[in-house]
Amino acid sequence: MTPEPPDAGWAERYRGAVMNTFGAPQRILVRGEGAYVWDADGNRYLDLLGGLAVNALGHAHPALLQAVTEQLGTLGHVSNFFTTPAHVRLAERLLQIVTPGGAPTGSRVFLGNSGTEANEAALKLVRRHGGGQRPRVLALEGAFHGRTMGALSLTHKAAYREPFEPLPGGVEFLPFGDLDALERALGDDVGALFLEPIQGEAGVRPLPEGYLAAARELTTAAGALLVLDEVQSGMGRTGQWMAHHAIDGGAVVPDVVTLAKGLGGGMPIGAMIALGEHTGSLLGPGQHGTTFGGNPVVAAAALAVVDTIEREDLLAHVTVTGKALATALGDIDGVAEVRGTGLLLAARLDAAVAKDVATALLDDGFIVNPVAPDTIRLAPPLILTDAQAQTLVAALPAALARAGLPA
CATH class of the missing domain: 3.40.640.10 (Type I PLP-dependent aspartate aminotransferase-like (Major domain))
Known part of the structure; x- marks a missing residue:
């Protein structure tokens, strides 16, 4: 598939053609692989929202591609x-x-x-x-x-x-x-x-x-x-x-x-x-x-x-990866509480700065969801690795600091 050009004016064309039920898109995404997606400018993001808990196998998983292609061809x-x-x-x-x-x-x-x-x-x-x-x-x-x-x-x-x-x-x-x-x-x-x-x-x-x-x-x-x-x-x-x-x-x-x-x-x-x-x-x-x-x-x-x-025994993988991620997030200054189980998690912050933190993380290459004024939600692909999860843990303190946490 030919890559989409970065200068196609997608955001302006979106505003001119798509009903404004979701607000302005934060990025124009053009490609995904595993737990990562890329925008039209070539920037890579770790997708920790998974299309709102949808992309269980991540992006472009071979098993999903094969199943859809074979069935559609039949x-x-x-x-x-x-x-x-x-x-x-x-x-x-x-x-x-x-x-x-x-x-x-x-x-x-x-x-x-x-x-x-x-x-x-x-x-x-x-x-x-x-x-x-x-x-x-x-x-x-x-x-x-x-x-x-x-x-x-x-x-x-x-x-x-x-x-x-x-x-x-x-x-x-x-x-x-x-x-x-x-x-x-x-x-x-x-x-x-x-x-x-x-x-x-x-x-x-x-x-x-x-x-x-x-x-x-x-x-x-x-x-x-x-x-x-x-x-x-x-x-x-x-x-x-x-x-x-x-x-x-x-x-x-x-x-x-x-x-x-x-x-x-x-x-x-x-x-x-x-x-x-x-x-x-x-x-x-x-x-x-x-x-x-x-x-x-x-x-x-x-x-x-x-x-x-x-x-792929993903139920066990989700249990182990989610527990490690929740524990690590809970040890970060500025995180008041971690709720949830497996890879459906929320980090409640010490202040109502979730949108600012999500914006900072997006700039750093991480997609998360400010589900409440003081809460960040994570629902990544079930295939997320521990190493990938720990990159968020490493990046979060700087994002919190840019949002004014911890005070």
Whole structure:
């Protein structure tokens, strides 16, 4: 492929053609390899955001390239009047990895194109639960479940919600980690509780110890579904296939799990996994659909991601690399706290200078995300090496100093 010229005026052309929903791009990126990307001027960056936890295998991974190329050369797309082997195989594999002890009888998978689509599908499934007699849905303060209208109704941040109100009704937000509030809110009119095992957009905030297990007991007693949003935290990001596998002894089996991001390794995919006979049968023919869901090329990519994570033992690698990185970050002056697990981490700083620190790091060749005024988020490719991670550790003190930390 011919390299893009550095003087093509990409930023100005972007402003003239692309809707301004994301603000001005920080860089024009033209190439990637492994955990690195290059901009149009030839500068290299260590990608510690991974396309927002998407590029599980990094950039231009040979297994992903081979899977996509071979599938596209065979069959690129069919309508949902048909299926393909890749679609079926992926659904089977997801049932295996979401419930390591074996998926309950009757479990089923719906494939879409994104995390917000997966949560839209889950919300529609919840509406079917209880035959329309359970109109209330519970979520937590700080939750992020997507930007389409249904998923947005589950997303807590006022700046995302208010411009588009009124949103689909029935969603109530509970204080984060407050089991008493959850118990008071649950009743026979509640369809489901939506939870992220680790709230990514809220600054990589894990559920308190014991909350998930108690939530499972309480929702079961109330007849409500428990929906776990593993869009950001799933697919090996925490060193487990699912973040909830390492919470409260891994004993919690939800009714629904939603996935996306790392599942496709950069290809657009979302999945809703309904666990159990009742949940798996709630959506019937004609009640939901998507033109591109289960596309064989994207399904082949997701299968390649799963196979590579297993073949290269990336779950163990993520555990070891993430633990070392978290420890090293926590020893730096100006870092107040490190949250998260595996390679989903956040460094809370001693002051609200995260944007300045992220800018300084970008100038130094590191891509990170100022997810909150005082917090930097890291969600690099799962293939990140310890040596690469330590280059961030070495560079961070100077970036903090340029932002005025430590005082």
